[in-house]
Amino acid sequence: MSSKQSEPSSYSSSCLEVKGLTISRNEQVLLENIDLSFTSGSITHLFGENGAGKTSLMRALAGLLNHDSGQICWRGFKTSHPEANFSQDLLFLAHNLAMKSELTIAENLQFYTDLRGKSVSRSEIQTVASELRIESLLERHFAELSAGQQHKVSLSRLVLESAKLWVLDEPFVNLDARTRDWLSDKMMNFAKKGGVVIFTSHQAIDGLKIHQKVSLTHKDRNEQSEAAA
Amino acid sequence: MSSKQSEPSSYSSSCLEVKGLTISRNEQVLLENIDLSFTSGSITHLFGENGAGKTSLMRALAGLLNHDSGQICWRGFKTSHPEANFSQDLLFLAHNLAMKSELTIAENLQFYTDLRGKSVSRSEIQTVASELRIESLLERHFAELSAGQQHKVSLSRLVLESAKLWVLDEPFVNLDARTRDWLSDKMMNFAKKGGVVIFTSHQAIDGLKIHQKVSLTHKDRNEQSEAAA
Amino acid sequence: MFITLLKRELMLARRNWVAVLIPLFFFIMVVSLFPFAVSPEAEFLRQIAPGVIWVSALLATLLSLDFFYRGDYQDGSLEQLLIMSSPTQVALSKVVAHWLVTGLPLVLVSPLLAGLMHLNYSPDGILLERGHTPIMMFSLLLGTPSLCLLGAIGMSLSLGASRNGMLVAVMILPLYVPILIFGSAVITASLGNSGYNAQLAILAAILLFALTLTPFAIGRALKVAVS
Amino acid sequence: MFITLLKRELMLARRNWVAVLIPLFFFIMVVSLFPFAVSPEAEFLRQIAPGVIWVSALLATLLSLDFFYRGDYQDGSLEQLLIMSSPTQVALSKVVAHWLVTGLPLVLVSPLLAGLMHLNYSPDGILLERGHTPIMMFSLLLGTPSLCLLGAIGMSLSLGASRNGMLVAVMILPLYVPILIFGSAVITASLGNSGYNAQLAILAAILLFALTLTPFAIGRALKVAVS
Amino acid sequence: MANSSMSSWRWFHQLGSPKWFYQKSAKWLPWLWAITTMLLAFGLYYSLYASPVDYQQGNSVRIMYIHVPAAALSMVGYLSMAVCAVIGLVWKMKMSFMAMRAIAPIGALFTLITLFTGSLWGLPTWGTWWEWDARMTSELVLLFLYLGFIALHSSFSDRNKADRSAAILAIVGAINVPIIYGSVKWWNTLHQAYSVTKKGAIAPEMQTPLFIMIGAFYLLFAIMVIVRLRLEIINREAKSKWLQAEITL
Ligand code: HEM
Ligand SMILES: Nc1ncnc2c1ncn2[C@@H]1O[C@H](COP(=O)(O)OP(=O)(O)OP(=O)(O)O)[C@@H](O)[C@H]1O
Ligand SMILES: Nc1ncnc2c1ncn2[C@@H]1O[C@H](COP(=O)(O)OP(=O)(O)OP(=O)(O)O)[C@@H](O)[C@H]1O
Ligand SMILES: [Mg+2]
Numbered sequence A, B: 001m002s003s004k005q006s007e008p009s010s011y012s013s014s015c016l017e018v019k020g021l022t023i024s025r026n027e028q029v030l031l032e033n034i035d036l037s038f039t040s041g042s043i044t045h046l047f048g049e050n051g052a053g054k055t056s057l058m059r060a061l062a063g064l065l066n067h068d069s070g071q072i073c074w075r076g077f078k079t080s081h082p083e084a085n086f087s088q089d090l091l092f093l094a095h096n097l098a099m100k101s102e103l104t105i106a107e108n109l110q111f112y113t114d115l116r117g118k119s120v121s122r123s124e125i126q127t128v129a130s131e132l133r134i135e136s137l138l139e140r141h142f143a144e145l146s147a148g149q150q151h152k153v154s155l156s157r158l159v160l161e162s163a164k165l166w167v168l169d170e171p172f173v174n175l176d177a178r179t180r181d182w183l184s185d186k187m188m189n190f191a192k193k194g195g196v197v198i199f200t201s202h203q204a205i206d207g208l209k210i211h212q213k214v215s216l217t218h219k220d221r222n223e224q225s226e227a228a229a
Numbered sequence C, D: 001m002f003i004t005l006l007k008r009e010l011m012l013a014r015r016n017w018v019a020v021l022i023p024l025f026f027f028i029m030v031v032s033l034f035p036f037a038v039s040p041e042a043e044f045l046r047q048i049a050p051g052v053i054w055v056s057a058l059l060a061t062l063l064s065l066d067f068f069y070r071g072d073y074q075d076g077s078l079e080q081l082l083i084m085s086s087p088t089q090v091a092l093s094k095v096v097a098h099w100l101v102t103g104l105p106l107v108l109v110s111p112l113l114a115g116l117m118h119l120n121y122s123p124d125g126i127l128l129e130r131g132h133t134p135i136m137m138f139s140l141l142l143g144t145p146s147l148c149l150l151g152a153i154g155m156s157l158s159l160g161a162s163r164n165g166m167l168v169a170v171m172i173l174p175l176y177v178p179i180l181i182f183g184s185a186v187i188t189a190s191l192g193n194s195g196y197n198a199q200l201a202i203l204a205a206i207l208l209f210a211l212t213l214t215p216f217a218i219g220r221a222l223k224v225a226v227s
Numbered sequence E: 001m002a003n004s005s006m007s008s009w010r011w012f013h014q015l016g017s018p019k020w021f022y023q024k025s026a027k028w029l030p031w032l033w034a035i036t037t038m039l040l041a042f043g044l045y046y047s048l049y050a051s052p053v054d055y056q057q058g059n060s061v062r063i064m065y066i067h068v069p070a071a072a073l074s075m076v077g078y079l080s081m082a083v084c085a086v087i088g089l090v091w092k093m094k095m096s097f098m099a100m101r102a103i104a105p106i107g108a109l110f111t112l113i114t115l116f117t118g119s120l121w122g123l124p125t126w127g128t129w130w131e132w133d134a135r136m137t138s139e140l141v142l143l144f145l146y147l148g149f150i151a152l153h154s155s156f157s158d159r160n161k162a163d164r165s166a167a168i169l170a171i172v173g174a175i176n177v178p179i180i181y182g183s184v185k186w187w188n189t190l191h192q193a194y195s196v197t198k199k200g201a202i203a204p205e206m207q208t209p210l211f212i213m214i215g216a217f218y219l220l221f222a223i224m225v226i227v228r229l230r231l232e233i234i235n236r237e238a239k240s241k242w243l244q245a246e247i248t249l
């Protein structure tokens, strides 16, 4: 894994640190006192059975879900702290693809790069699209795509936006084999350049080199019996 | 594959026949003049890259998407014909799980069995739920489940409703390994009893015995070049 | 089948009982805006009461449609319903539930608004012993089912179109004009102590007409929406 | 950042230009319902005009909110916006877009309604050379931004709650009452040839007040909605 | 007999083919334009200069020659839209839906013209540009119906769905038009009696130009529909080979 490190050096200093994180859902503790560290250049696979709390953890990392206690730091600063510049560094892809059905694919992608204050040329968008074999769809409206095509559009953001932390919830779902390979390549490349990748998946991905596996376990069953007692 | 055939004999006569089916999307022909036959007791895997038209074909089979020409017959009758009793025999699971977030899991499931005019006891629901490890969630509201848990609820319908044709769009998505196994078992059992299964999946499913593979190919690229010419 | 469908709609409504109360609140609130906006003078309110009450009832019915159709469309339930039973039955169950849950309560709560709008006073401010409230309720009772039926067409048509709840309003408000005219005319006639049987008869005729023709159209529209 | 966000909202609105016209149509249609429901007599219409126009404008603003918030919430865009920029900016961009796309056009189209409601006639039916239209427009111009701001709070709060568009209406209508009172009072005063500066001043004060306080509240509400 | 029904059937099928219509209408259009311009020029000359001034209304009566034809077309437009809708739904004919879509904005335009000329006329004759008179009011409601139709049709991204949904609305609306007209008339007579009587016997020297103008407006309407329909065909069949050949020619 000899990385070329051609990207800005600030990359390598990035590191996401989770300390004593406790998350509740529905007034029940879901994840308790979790410590995790995601270092620069690493790919982390979050796994666990359905309902273990993977999505909840990711949403907490992204600052969307409140946590009961503990802290989440990015480059040594709390993620909510402006110095951390977390909102610019983070790219979070969730189940909801966050694309507008009224806009064309190209417009949707353009908006997100604009929001990062990064100007992206049309040809860059075209390059990604042709890698993903959706170049002929760029002028179509998002609603008129198939499930997998929509997913691909959302994945294009990974390449177009220069984030430093990818948090991807089930990114391999609905993709055909070729696109799965494309995505694992991108993930490995990104990690090589010093990025941090956290993803969930229920399927094993051939050819994807994972540096860290985090297993979450279901607290529900224990609590159920507690509640019954 | 020696089947026990303990179920009603009408099962075995079930057969879905597709003749000369042509489907358009967006005024472009997507699938042209397709002939397919799904015999009783068979499991068919529809595959093809993203946007090939798998979902469209399934929706056409279910009578939700209009086709330009061709016909779809169930037990020798057109599916729209009342004699075919198609609406009672078909169970179509799509990406949208068709569950109400305001109702509990149990209530949601109950409704669909009621709609089939089949009375299902509470214990039957409990049995499926415990197989799927969602028995503790039966009284929860649908919206409060994780993605995979929601999916499991939708899959419970397969067991509770006595349909004869399963049309399943990406049923393995979001499921943990254990549930994938459960589903392939159910599919094989159902086929053994004479049911017809049609499903799509981008991942290979270990242990699932598939009788027929149908590959759909993308017409888009050809048309694109035509339009450009 | 129909019973199962209807039970489902009612159960969903019961679960969302707040959502069921909301059109009622809306009805009451919109009517009560007028004293603020126009004039709180009793005689004046009495004159505009038929119109204000009917327009508000109409808007409340129209806007509450969303609840019964949009959700089922978005979460895929509508597809399932249409696969598993006939479109006309689905349509009817939704209209009936909508009326039971929104239309009927509007009728029942309307006496309150009659009070607010001084409908039970004679022009010289004397409380009438037999006010105009019963006839107002009767006009609403005859009119609201038609509102539900016509509204359902618009709602079903707009489902596949856009997320815009007002689209229905724009499509359907013109069609509501006759119901509005005769509905409010009944009350106005009663206020003027003239006969209102003709108007009531027309309201009833409209209802019959709507009942026979619209369920099929709604079913078709729902089918188109999911395609 | 703000500019990017605002451009996005306006682009979405342009794409849905029909959706943008719909509140306008709605505004016009609801006003035109009243002659049917109340009475087409010119003098009478003139008297209820301020109230009717204001109530309709208020409903049109309220109901058009959905378009700007619900979609982004449901498809996950709102989450992304809140992750990538600050809640207050998101809130402001939405309110500004909503006003530009709905509020301002309402003001511009209102003279038409003034015509329909005979607002430019003297009580004895003579066409005034300097009618009450300009002052009506001015009152709407001052009032609609406040309607957008207050409405946005309600909308954001209701996002996570239920799919019910009317919930906003019920939450926010009471808050709209002061705006409605002073807004319609401006026109009524003008119709009665009395002064309306005090009412205008109050409308302006409400607007200032809303502008300074609400964006933060809307941002917070949005943040809660996605959590 | 069998033969004639066969040929009318064929005609129906040809009309259902965008290609056939596109090619034929290109031949019709110049002729239509010629006849219409002539008729319109003649009608306008006759009505604006050669016809008598009304002894009560003065020159403003000349608005009638625009107003009445436009009013007639506004209603015919909605009706034809509904007819197209039925044909489209029953025989699944795409062309019919295209025609329906093409008619909508033109019908709305004629409705607007009616309203506008009516108001212009009202100002000198009644001293007000708007009265809630039965005719005028139902014309306003007709405009709303058109707007609703257009709003619905334009709200879909999927044309197929848009056509079928809007067709249902057109039919429901058409069934309601007479009901609306009837109720508005009833409502209006109940509420107030007009001092201004609208109807008077029309003098023959006014009737002839009026008829000419009505004829001209019908033709104008037809031309506009054909032109829009051709645009619609270009829009929808952009990817078909015959059209690309047609356009590059
Ligand atoms: C905005 C206002 C008006 C509207 C919407 C309107 C609408 C209509 C409509 C729908 C017709 C029916 C055409 C037909 O049956 O073929 C009509 C006819 C007519 N209108 Fe108007 N009108 C308006 C104002 C006026 C005014 C101000 C006058 C004259 C004082 C007027 C005089 C006529 C006449 C003479 C006819 C022909 C009557 C007949 O043939 O029976 N209209 N108008
Ligand atoms: N709602 C729609 N409107 C117009 N075109 C559509 C629509 N949905 C899908 N399409 C187009 O139809 C084609 C087939 O889509 P479909 O959803 O059937 O693909 P699929 O095989 O299910 O793909 P996936 O594996 O991504 O789910 C795609 O090229 C897509 O662009
Ligand atoms: N919106 C919600 N409200 C309340 N509880 C929820 C909600 N979403 C999820 N939960 C509960 O929180 C737990 C964790 O859910 P989460 O979505 O994080 O699981 P997950 O690991 O992502 O599962 P999956 O593999 O199915 O996606 C589950 O037990 C679920 O029941
Ligand atoms: Mg998850």
Ligand SMILES: [Mg+2]
Binding pocket: A146, A147, A148, B054, B055, B056, B169
């Ligand atoms: Mg698919």
